[in-house]
Structure formats: structure tokens, C-alpha cells
Amino acid sequence: MILEINNLTKKYGNNTALDNFSVTLTNGIYGLLGPNGAGKSTVMNLITDNVKRTSGEILCNGKEILSLGKDFRRKLGYMPQQQGYYEELSARAFLLYMASLKGLTRREAKYKTDELLEIVNLTDVAHKKLGSFSGGMKQRVLIAQSLLNNPEILILDEPTAGLDPKERIRIRNFISEIAENKIVILATHVVSDIEFIAKEVILLKEGSLITCDTTENLLSQIDNIVYEVTVLSGEVEQLEQKYNVSNIFRRGDEVIARVVSDSLPDELRKTKVRANLEDLYLFYFGENKDGKSEKA
């Protein structure tokens, strides 16, 4: 499966939500990462054809998805954000209902529903109402729903939103397991959702693609500019105003701050540390000074 997106643009009046966006996707998990308003939903909505594009093309194995129509939609699975609909339905009833909307026969729907309930580990509570489920359980039902038609392209919108850390890890591992032989697009602004499971990360900012690459290659860009800087408590505010600071760790009168910067003065007490994806996010999206945010 190859999904080729070429010069995709979406404008709302004078506002360009997505500007000449081009990427080529093959099987594996892609993290679609960017702050609110970056254009992540727009990308997803254009692939699912929920909104009309202004220009550009999306090719599935070489064919325009708009011409493929139903044949493309059949290949597509979409997990929306939780919205609190269908709270009165049981998990099984909800999945059967979604299966009927997707055009599965009753027999297929029943078989698939049982299979997916098992996969998402909800068989025991399948008869209970969605309204009584925890956030993590609801997310698993929504993922199950997106898999009813065995999609080859799976789009997940903030799949860990509102979950506690344990549930997050569980959902993340689960996504990683089901991602085989599929293109999975996982939109998030939570770096840890994709750090270890994404084949490549697509960074979006203000409607434009910054880059699409493996985590390893992305991190190599900032390999030499992530430091732990030790300052006195009273100096930390000044440091934060000037540089992109991620973590702050207090130790007595001193503070150890994690800083992403290529222009730290020599006299600062600092140690170079290994970059992670959160540092990269800060480098591109942090508000401060010498990150790419000002240069872009």
C-alpha cells in the first residue's frame, strides 16, 4: 500500500489550513505531530474526504482517492476523538451498529465484533453500556470500531486523549501490535504517544510540513544542542525567558534545567545530554529564541 499526497492545500477563505503538503506513506505507523491549529485534523479530514480540498492530489497505489470513491473508503478506518455519543448502547451493540453502517452483512458483523472485542480485551464487559466505561475502555471500543472493515489505512485522532499513564501505555502497545501491514496515521500533540512506535514522524506547523523522517534522523538534527544546565534558583526565570527549557529539576539552591539551544554562553555550567523527541518538539515549536520556531 502506498499513499501519495501531493501538494495538498486546504483554504478556509483567507486562512490556509494546509499549504502544499506532500508526503508519501507506506505500511507502518506515522506520527502526525504539531501544536493545536497546525493542520493535523485538516490532513485527516482530507484523506477521509470529510472536507473538500482546495487543490492537490491524494493517490492510493497510484490512483486518485476521489475517483476510487467507495473502493477507497472500504480500505479506510478512522478513529475519531471521544465525543460521548452512544452512551446508552452496550459495547457490542455499538460495534454491531457501526458494522451495519460500514456495510458488513449481519454474519460478518457478528463475527468481526466478537473477534475485535476479544482483541481489545473487552469481551467480558461487552454487554455493558459505553456510558459506564472508563476513558481507556472507550478508546479501545473506538479503535475496535475503526478496525471492523480490516482497513489498510488507519487514521487515529489523538487516541490517548484523556487517558491516565497506564492506559496510555496500553493503548500505545495495542496500536503497535495492530499496525502490521497497514498505513497508520496517528495524530497527536503528545510526543510520548509516538516516540517509540512511529516509523516516521510528520511535523506540521501552521499548515506546512516541516519534515517527515525517522525519529533517529530527526534527533540527529539536535544531537549537539541539548544540555542540562545548572543555575541558581533565582536565575532560572531568566534562563526560561531566553531559551527553550523543557524540564526543570530543583536540587537545594540549584536548578538543573534541560535546555535546547545552539547558542548557550560558554560560562554556563552545562553538560551535553542525549536528545529526545520532546526536545525536538521544543526546538520546532518552543516559543523561545534560537529554536527553529523563530527561524522558520
Ligand code: ADP
Ligand atoms: P489541528 O488539528 O492541528 O489542531 P486544524 O487542522 O484543526 O489543526 O486547523 C488548522 C487551521 O485551520 C487552523 O487555523 C484552524 O483554525 C483552521 N480551520 C480548521 N477547520 C476550519 C473550519 N471549518 N473553518 C475555518 N477554519 C478552520
